[in-house]
Amino acid sequence: MILVLAGTEEGRRVAALLQQEGFSVQVSAVTAYGTKLLAQQGLSNISAGPLDEAALQQVLKQGITLLVDATHPFACQASQNAMAAAAAVGVPYLRLERPATALPEHSLVHEASDLATAIEKSLSLGKVIFSTLGSKNLAPLVAAARSHGAQVVARVLPDSNVLRSCQELGLTPAQLVALQGPCSRELNAALYRQYQAQVVLTKNSGSTGGVEEKIDAALQVGIPIVVWQRPKLHYPLILQQPKEVVQYCLKYLPKG
Template identity: 45%
Template sequence: MLLLIAGTTEGRVLFHRLKGTGLKLIATSLTDYGINLLNGEGDSNFEAVKGSLDKTGLSQLIEEKSITKIIDASHPFALEISKHAMDAAREQGVVYLRYERSPLILPENNLIKRTDGFQQAAEEAVGFGRVIFLTIGVRNLQPFVSTAEKQEKNIVARVLPLESSLKACRENGLQPSQIVALQGTGSKDLNKELFKFYQASVLVTKDGGTTGGTLTKIEAALELNIPVIFIQRPNLDYGKNVYHQMNKLIEQIINNEK
């Protein structure tokens, strides 16, 4: 039995690619939305588990389901779940495999400012005008909201149209006029119109890789001469079993399970 930490596009693609191989698979996702997408695939060898599993929860799942491998396809910024997965795999003596989406290759432009964390990005962003346009998800809104309030700046956050995302925005004090709830990457032209409509002074985004339309957002901002604060990936040692090519990861899984 394999345990797939999904919740990303790659996680769903991995599940789809492994379908029909005869391998049994359990996949985890944080949200009902993610679970529904996985369940929609309809495979008798597949089980979906909702929730954020800590090391203890993962260890219990490994024992109960006789897991032989953990496949970590979580987001590059989801450090805690990856740490828990590696710890649980090590303690339970199972193999840990990491699929790491390739980092984004940025265009050369003086308008792009690289930062190493959300607090640093927030402190940089307030120096670029009145409206800070965020495309960073909802888990790290607080540094931007608190820093913007002190500097009398305005926050606009583009988030997924999920109740959990809207709740996080409300809990961080954002008003409806500050929330853009939109699914999908969107075209460059759509992003340009959003930046113009909300009069964005600076775009803050993070290195989620080529998936998610980050480069399209950056290109839209640059064409409008809007500065970009780019949050680089945190450093985490995933060990030796890290794959950047999905085909090689799938080949490794299949060859060692059959």
């Protein structure tokens, strides 16, 4: 059986493709919303909730022949847990990671190697920061912005738990854009203008995350954008397309 950690659109797609090819597939999703999306893809063997390294080891011992890590490019801890658990149990590990976006050479486009650098750079460029980093990275941004007399406008998922966590950080309704992306260039530009953004802060989550549209919109509006680049992890095997994973499994794994 193949275990897919399906924290992304690519993860859901590869799980469905593997099932269509006749492989036995178990899919893991962290959230109830992720579970619902997987069910809509026609997948039935779904487990919900986060898995630490120890819990993942126990799952892998239940007849898993391959671990496909399709978690988010910035979910470093999840990938590190997956690699460690697979190595400990002796199950082959395969990383499915969408390609990063090549950033244009432009004076308004700034790269940052980590979150702290991204926040510092953003604060040096403007006092109204439009963040599309997601709710999990908001706490250090909001704290730094307050200490610098800056304001954060955060685009986050329209999820009650996410909105509650944002309110607990002290963000007001006027500072929250509850909207699921990716968004078009036109919508991004309209949001930047509506909230009078002076700088955009995002991460290089690839084309699926709408990075190109965010950058294009910032250039259109004429404001700087800071792009947090992906952390570098050393994966034992990495593929970039769901079809490549299916081809790998067809070549090396028995069905069933």
